Ligand SMILES: Nc1ncnc2c1ncn2[C@@H]1O[C@H](COP(=O)(O)OP(=O)(O)OP(=O)(O)O)[C@@H](O)[C@H]1O
C-alpha cells in the first residue's frame with residue numbers, strides 16, 4: 001500500500017491551513033511536487049505552506065515566470081512547469097539548481113517532471129470534489145519520506161478524510 005494521507009478541504013483557507021500544518025515537517029532540500037487540474041488549489045496550497053515556512057511576502061502563481069523565490073525561515077522556491085513544452089526546457093532553465101539542498105522546493109504540475117525527480121519527494125495531489133471541496137492527498141516517495149509521512153499524518157489529522 002502506498003504511504004498516503006488523505007485530507008478534506010472545504011475552502012481555499014482550509015487548503016492553506018492544511019498546507020501550513022505540513023510546513024513544520026519540511027526541511028531544506030525537500031521537494032514537494034503538486035499535481036491536480038487547473039484551479040484545483042495547487043497555488044493555494046503553496047501559499048499556506050510558505051506562510052508556515054515564515055514567508056511574509058504574498059505568494060502568487062508563478063505560471064508566467066515559471067519560478068519565484070521567497071525568503072522564509074528557509075529559502076523557498078516555487079516552480080510552475082505548466083507552460084514548459086518539455087523536460088529539456090526545464091533542464092535548460094536550471095532544473096539542477098532546484099535540487100540545491102538549501103531550498104524547500106514546490107513544483108506545480110509535478111507529475112510532468114516525475115522522471116526528473118530525485119528518489120525522495122513528497123507528492124501532494126489536489127482533487128476537486130465540488131465547488132469548494134477538495135481532497136488533499138499526501139503521498140510519500142522514497143524510504144525517508146515513507147518514515148516522515150507519520151509526522152505529516154499527525155499534523156494533518158484533524159482534516160483526515162473519513163473514507
Ligand atoms: N477547498 C479549496 N481549496 C483550494 N482552492 C479552492 C477551494 N475551494 C475553492 N477554491 C478556489 O479554487 C481556485 C484554486 O486556485 P489555485 O490557483 O490555487 O489552483 P491551481 O491548482 O494552482 O491552478 P493552476 O493549475 O491554474 O495553477 C481558487 O480560485 C480558489 O478560490
Ligand SMILES: [Mg+2]
Nearest residue numbers: 042043061108
Ligand atoms: Mg497554480
